[in-house]
Amino acid sequence: MNKNYYITTPIYYPSAKPHMGHAYSSIIADFFARFKKIDGFNVYFLTGTDEHGLKIQRSAEKLNKDPKSFCDEISKTFEDLTKTLNLSNTDFIRTTEDRHKVSVQNLWNILEKNNQIFLSKYSGWYSVSDEAFYNEDEVEEKDGLKVAKSSGSAVEWVEEESFFFKLSEWEKPLLDFYEKNKNFILPESRRNEVISFVKSGLKDLSVSRKTFSWGVKVPSDENHVVYVWLDALTNYLSSLKYPDENNELYKSFWPADLHIIGKDILRFHAIYWPAFLLAAKIEPPKRVYGHGWILSGDEKMSKSKGNILDPLEIINIYGLDPLRYYLLKEVSFGNDGNISEEKLENCINSDLANNFGNLCQRVLSFAEKNCSSLIPDHKFTDDDLEILKPLNNLDKIRSFIDNQDINQYMSFIVDRLFSANKYFNDQEPWKKKDDRLRLNTIVYTALELIRKITILLYPVMPETSVKVLNVFNETENSIDFTSIDNNEILKKDLKINKLDILFKKIEK
Ligand code: MSP
Secondary structure, eight states, rough: OEEEEEEEEEEOOSSSOHHHHHHHHHHHHHHHHHHHTTTTTEEEEEEEEESSHHHHHHHHHHHTOOHHHHHHHHHHHHHHHHHHOOOOSSSSEESSHHHHHHHHHHHHHHHHTTOOEEEEEEEEEEEETTTEOOOGEEEEETTTEEEEETTTBBOOEEEEEEEOOOGGGGGHHHHHHHHTTTTTTEEEEHHHHHHHHHTTTTOOEOOOOSSOOOEEETEEEEEEEEOHHHHHHHHHHTTTTTTTSSSSHHHOOOOOOOEEEEEGGHEEEEEEIHHHHHHTTOOOOOOOEEEEOOEEEEEEETTTOOOOOOOHHHHHHHHHHHHHHHHHHTTTTTTTTOOOOOHHHIIIIIIIIIIIHHHHHHHHHHHHHHHTTBOOOOOOHHHHHHHHHGGGGGHHHHHHTTTOOOHHHHHHHHHHHHHHHHHHHOOOOGGGGTTHHHHHHHHHHHHHHHHHHHHHHTTTTTHHHHHHHHTTOOOOEEEEEEEGOTTSSOOTTOOOOOOOOOOOOOOO
């Protein structure tokens, strides 16, 4: 079985500081990366910044900066954010790096050699904000301004000489590819959207620009720069040292297992990207998951709308792990979701303080008082085995992850927490002081429940989970998902370490 796993976030435009939407894509990807890691996979997790194109050039010009130093500054805030979000990424790629430019030019040369590129003239609509070309029927007039219907961003008329990619030739092969790889695009609703778009006919795609210079030069004609999306998508290859196809990274990790992206950039990832790759005779990625948006009220949170919630501010007030938990549990994965301080506070109080925190504190302080802070002996009854049983089903839990069903994964955890608290209540160990073995067994079972559930929480809240697992002398590197299958990992007389309060209830 292939135990390598390659997962990516989109690479972010460093046109402004990161916001909650960016944090969301990254936290989702980190969640999957961490789960795979504790399930024994070699994980390659890539994130980075997308630094070329007119959008960045103009943002830099507005501040009278040259684009490279402008990017250096803002890209750094994205790199810092990977630390603040506690991402386990393997690499951080910037498209202005030489290693990346080499890859882009190589891919271009192959496309040219394979007769996939021709010179012509583009005339049509272009949105600098989306870095996207739009057909006439995708554009509408709003308040006297031409905007893209899908994103609402302003479009401008462009007429210039341009190289084109023969996208129209890939309509049928793409439809075949989607048919053969049913889960290439998830969730299913987005898959259907993509398929109907492709079926409606694909036009050749302009893949170079001539009227500005901030980009990777087209190798065969330096008056052109490569279209920023062809440039950006190639990051997924360049981090693996493509074009050196014989190097270990490329051999081990390509094709990517999962590109996590927002639904707004589905067309680029689910149509253009596999078409470029098929045309270059490179295997396409295995899956593209288009998540929903984090909304502010009813609108997408974005710089241009000025309705941004700063992840750093939220983390300063509430801490990182509660934010991660909130985004993973309260935003239904695949759909749009909302975040507000009030909702976050409710979630901290009900799920983290009352449910998870309470379970840990009660059981551990009971064990301290009644078992001298040592793992007690045990003799399971049917009640105990019954409560442990759902956590022995590794394949079911793995299938949540492999289907990107975060919602089921999270509700599985919440159910386990509720039932663990209920078990401890119902068993009333405080009334069993004259039946030592029974009291010990209840404590043992409750400790095993905490250990197992905390392992499942590790991809969600790494720092908090490591604190809890330290109670049992486990360290971050020793966390093993498969150990939740075993009900008797905790060894008698092992010291139970102290745990500080995990989450303080927020007074309202
Ligand atoms: N640079 C391109 C991606 C190139 S990938 C080869 C880009 N950058 S972006 O910075 O605009 O957006 C990056 C990601 O953040 C996208 O997946 C986008 O969907 C996500 N989000 C941006 N705003 C968002 C929300 N308000 N909510 C959730 N995610 C959104 O697109």
